[in-house]
Amino acid sequence: MYELREKMKWRARRGLLELDLFFTRFIANDLDALGEPELEKLLDLLTCDDHELWAMLNGTQECEVPHWQSTVALLQHKAAVTTTLAGL
Amino acid sequence: MKVAKRTFDAVIVGAGGAGMRAAVTLAESGLKTAVITKVFPTRSHTVAAQGGVSASLGNSEPDHWTWHMYDTVKGSDWLGDQDAIEFMCKQAPQVVVELEHYGMPFDRLDNGKIYQRPFGGHMSNFGEKPVRRACAAADRTGHAMLHALYQRNVRANTQFFVEWLALDLLRAPDGRVLGVLAMEMETGEVTVFQAKATLFATGGAGRIYYSSTNAFINTGDGVGMAARAGIPLEDMEFWQFHPTGVAGAGVLITEGVRGEGGILRNSDGERFMERYAPNAKDLASRDVVSRAMVTEINEGRGCGPAKDHVMLDITHLDPHTIMQRLPGIREISIQFAGVDPIKAPIPVVPTCHYQMGGIPTNYHGEVVVDGASVAGFYAAGECACASVHGANRLGTNSLLDLLVFGKSSGESMVEFIRKEPAALQEVPQAEIDKSLARVNRLNTQTHGADVHETRLAMQRTMQAHAGVFRFKDMLQQGVDKILEIEKQVAQTEIKDKSQVWNTARIEALELDNLIEVAKATIVSANARTESRGAHVRDDAPDTAEHPNGRDDANWLKHSLWYREGNRLDYKPVKLEPLTVESIALKTRAY
Numbered sequence: 001m002y003e004l005r006e007k008m009k010w011r012a013r014r015g016l017l018e019l020d021l022f023f024t025r026f027i028a029n030d031l032d033a034l035g036e037p038e039l040e041k042l043l044d045l046l047t048c049d050d051h052e053l054w055a056m057l058n059g060t061q062e063c064e065v066p067h068w069q070s071t072v073a074l075l076q077h078k079a080a081v082t083t084t085l086a087g088l
Numbered sequence: 089m090k091v092a093k094r095t096f097d098a099v100i101v102g103a104g105g106a107g108m109r110a111a112v113t114l115a116e117s118g119l120k121t122a123v124i125t126k127v128f129p130t131r132s133h134t135v136a137a138q139g140g141v142s143a144s145l146g147n148s149e150p151d152h153w154t155w156h157m158y159d160t161v162k163g164s165d166w167l168g169d170q171d172a173i174e175f176m177c178k179q180a181p182q183v184v185v186e187l188e189h190y191g192m193p194f195d196r197l198d199n200g201k202i203y204q205r206p207f208g209g210h211m212s213n214f215g216e217k218p219v220r221r222a223c224a225a226a227d228r229t230g231h232a233m234l235h236a237l238y239q240r241n242v243r244a245n246t247q248f249f250v251e252w253l254a255l256d257l258l259r260a261p262d263g264r265v266l267g268v269l270a271m272e273m274e275t276g277e278v279t280v281f282q283a284k285a286t287l288f289a290t291g292g293a294g295r296i297y298y299s300s301t302n303a304f305i306n307t308g309d310g311v312g313m314a315a316r317a318g319i320p321l322e323d324m325e326f327w328q329f330h331p332t333g334v335a336g337a338g339v340l341i342t343e344g345v346r347g348e349g350g351i352l353r354n355s356d357g358e359r360f361m362e363r364y365a366p367n368a369k370d371l372a373s374r375d376v377v378s379r380a381m382v383t384e385i386n387e388g389r390g391c392g393p394a395k396d397h398v399m400l401d402i403t404h405l406d407p408h409t410i411m412q413r414l415p416g417i418r419e420i421s422i423q424f425a426g427v428d429p430i431k432a433p434i435p436v437v438p439t440c441h442y443q444m445g446g447i448p449t450n451y452h453g454e455v456v457v458d459g460a461s462v463a464g465f466y467a468a469g470e471c472a473c474a475s476v477h478g479a480n481r482l483g484t485n486s487l488l489d490l491l492v493f494g495k496s497s498g499e500s501m502v503e504f505i506r507k508e509p510a511a512l513q514e515v516p517q518a519e520i521d522k523s524l525a526r527v528n529r530l531n532t533q534t535h536g537a538d539v540h541e542t543r544l545a546m547q548r549t550m551q552a553h554a555g556v557f558r559f560k561d562m563l564q565q566g567v568d569k570i571l572e573i574e575k576q577v578a579q580t581e582i583k584d585k586s587q588v589w590n591t592a593r594i595e596a597l598e599l600d601n602l603i604e605v606a607k608a609t610i611v612s613a614n615a616r617t618e619s620r621g622a623h624v625r626d627d628a629p630d631t632a633e634h635p636n637g638r639d640d641a642n643w644l645k646h647s648l649w650y651r652e653g654n655r656l657d658y659k660p661v662k663l664e665p666l667t668v669e670s671i672a673l674k675t676r677a678y
């Protein structure tokens with residue numbers, strides 16, 4: 001578990017500053033609460049390309065991989081300031 | 089201590105655009121090529137580049153490399169070396185077409201040719217009017233570039249060492265570079281990567297500033313390693329600031345927002361740019377807008393409780409325009425400023441964006457010290473100073489720099505490696521031990537300084553003392569403060585001493601590199617008593633004798649900062665291009 005968490009912390013270092021900031025928030029407040037299966041899924045999600053990942057997290061793009069949807073929803077719930085960007 | 093060793097023909101540190109372009113050339117020449125990278129290649133910071141890559145293809149209207157060269161020399165405020173600039177601008181069409189052949193999905197015109205758009209500072213006919221020179225792949229140019237180069241490298245059998253952190257450069261007693269020491273993050277194990285030729289392509293160090301558009305990985309590792317190995321750093325006082333980074337977060341708000349009608353306002357709600365640039369107003373050039381913003385803040389008209397930012401107002405725009413023409417801006421603003429820009433203005437502040445200086449090289453990518461190339465050592469991309477950007481980089485010229493100098497350094501390395509004897513020289517144990525000592529100190533340090541707090545102190549000092557606008561007294565005080573902070577960096581302590589995926593240790597090692605860059609920057613800036621390009625001093629104002637504060641008689645020269653003794657030296661700017669006439673000195677005005 002410890003190792004997975006540490007690995008997640010490094011993999012959250014990205015090419016896009018937006019993601020660095022987003023994950024800083026998540027790591028500070030919520031990482032410790034994740035169980036092993038959730039952590040494994042999160043690590044899998046982190047294999048995504050930066051732009052795609054950011055679009056999923058900020059809600060402008062649907063997550064089309066069923067296996068990731070719960071993780072995306074969790075991250076949005078915990079670290080995104082708002083998830084209701086749609087609907088002008 | 090004995091450490092494992094791996095040997096290659098070529099070792100490249102960095103898998104961004106520059107490192108991967110060099111690797112293609114080396115691996116396709118049949119050489120055994122290793123690329124070491126601390127993050128997965130396509131997550132390198134190049135992924136953030138959106139605007140495009142410049143090349144005088146002339147696909148939409150007439151263009152010529154000599155015009156591109158003129159713009160680049162002028163943009164550099166004549167501090168760029170004209171031989172390297174000619175080389176880059178002449179090569180541009182070829183490297184862009186090569187990238188297209190590697191599979192880069194450039195946007196296209198109806199006739200199938202690469203689509204090109206205009207970009208600040210790129211003009212036709214020697215500065216006459218804007219020209220379409222930027223080639224882009226939607227707003228994901230850097231991302232597409234990394235993917236094309238990565239695929240090409242996989243095909244060429246380049247060996248990637250992903251999530252390995254290079255620690256230090258290894259040199260022979262005669263100065264030749266023998267490779268690097270690197271640590272595998274998954275195990276914490278350290279290995280010597282020995283090669284006939286070593287390339288640094290480690291990107292920029294924008295994280296020396298508190299407010300930066302750069303990702304956290306941009307910690308100037310290559311620049312720090314070079315400085316520790318006795319290589320001077322060139323023109324480190326020159327950093328480009330982007331006017332509109334989100335206050336407190338740094339995330340870039342593109343110029344397009346002001347292009348669509350966004351207005352900058354101070355705490356009185358005043359559209360202050362009308363006073364500074366009555367014609368261009370909010371659309372004046374990056375440096376003019378940044379300086380106006382800082383003046384407003386310094387004169388007490390900043391916004392927020394600390395009066396430390398201004399507002400970018402788009403509340404008067406049609407919400408649908410914002411959604412359609414400025415994708416991503418609303419999300420960024422909500423996430424990082426906590427405001428919906430449709431309803432309230434975005435807090436912004438000039439933000440560090442690009443490092444013009446770096447490891448001194450010629451246009452072959454060879455690292456040059458005291459007029460001679462360092463055997464076996466090459467550098468390319470943002471960590472290098474060729475110098476094509478001089479005192480100020482033009483937008484889209486960085487991605488071009490990666491392609492041109494990635495390729496030329498790869499070619500120089502192939503030539504060098506082929507002439508080398510098969511047997512590799514022994515790496516002196518003392519070199520390895522010196523680097524291991526840095527890691528071991530962290531493992532044993534007690535009662536030391538906190539890494540996060542020390543880094544923050546450095547970043548705040550750099551922001552306040554060597555920011556957009558520079559003041560004599562502030563610079564001197566800044567030098568003193570940074571030298572104090574350096575003492576704390578030498579005593580950082582990490583609580584977690586584990587071997588595996590130890591991010592705290594990596595951050596401490598990165599801070600060792602950041603502090604070298606910070607010292608080089610502030611010491612060089614303190615000494616350069618003129619204003620030029622991105623280095624603007626209050627005590628070097630715009631006068632008839634020195635337009636824009638530039639003092640060619642005394643300062644038309646490159647700074648070289650040496651870590652040893654914290655001293656400076658200078659070398660002349662190369663004003664002679666390779667084949668065309670020199671572009672004569674003029675006042676830089678747009």
Ligand SMILES: Cc1cc2nc3c(=O)[nH]c(=O)nc-3n(C[C@H](O)[C@H](O)[C@H](O)COP(=O)(O)OP(=O)(O)OC[C@H]3O[C@@H](n4cnc5c(N)ncnc54)[C@H](O)[C@@H]3O)c2cc1C
Pocket residue numbers: 101102103104105106107124125126127128129132133134135136137138139140141229230252253254255289290291292301302303305309310340441442468469470471483484485486487488490
């Ligand atoms: C938001 C933003 C937008 C931009 N847009 C544009 C644009 O449109 N056009 C343009 O021309 N320029 C643009 N730039 C600038 C440009 O993106 C960068 O200058 C360029 O991508 C740098 O590329 P690089 O190959 O030198 O380094 P990077 O892409 O930063 O790669 C550095 C590599 O080095 C590796 N590395 C670093 N240290 C170590 C170590 N110690 N051990 C192992 N590996 C290490 C990293 O893992 C990475 O692979 C932009 C910059 C920003 C911040």
